[in-house]
Amino acid sequence: MPQVTAEIHVAVARDGTLATWKDTCSIKPAVLPPVAGPIWQWVLGKQIRKRIEAFARGCADPVVLHAARRSLEARRGTQDGALD
Template sequence: MPVVESRCVVPVDPATAFAVSQTTGDVRLRWDPFIRRQRFLDGAERPAKGVRTFTVHRLGFRMVSEYVSYKPPSNVGMKMTEGSWFFERLGGGWRFSPAEDESGDGRSATLAVWRYNFACRPKWLAPLAERIGGAILQRDIDRRIRGFARGCEDQVVLAAVAAGR
């Protein structure tokens, strides 16, 4: 199964980085270029293992995903349960761990590693589709983690995270 991964170091502690990654609504849209909108399903009001979300991608693709793990401040995982005809399976995990601050001023820092795995359909087309899909998904994930890094320095996002604690 193909895997794409993107990583960055952000100038906040792991708990803050994790909290930024789980923001919702307008705060999420400030940093996340991947989504146009997203909402919890089944009456859920916050993320947790087993919670499902409905997401509309910036290009209009829709999917329902489920949290398969939720362990603040270190990791979160999801899997697509309904979605694009293109993906037979799609899953992802985001990990947050303490890191050396690249600025050298002694602040807290976090290494964020986002990894996705997927399989394409139809099976006869999968070898080619997965190469193409991997390149497209890699570009999207790289763009998304750069947005996340900007969000970890955005005072509006950080204020919303602090207010939610």
């Protein structure tokens, strides 16, 4: 079965952090990959870029970070605020 692979690279931080998403898809029948492959890569790339960029915005938001720290502290029963 023909396989199509898409590799999406998105810069998500000012420091140059790069997120990479790689996905493989099988397309049937065998005559479709030359046409469907590029369309699938474009659609997947658009969706993944939006998701990664939204995640990066959330990671930079002080309110989100504070909530994440509080959630971790509650789970661990600590008050140190460490995210590791």
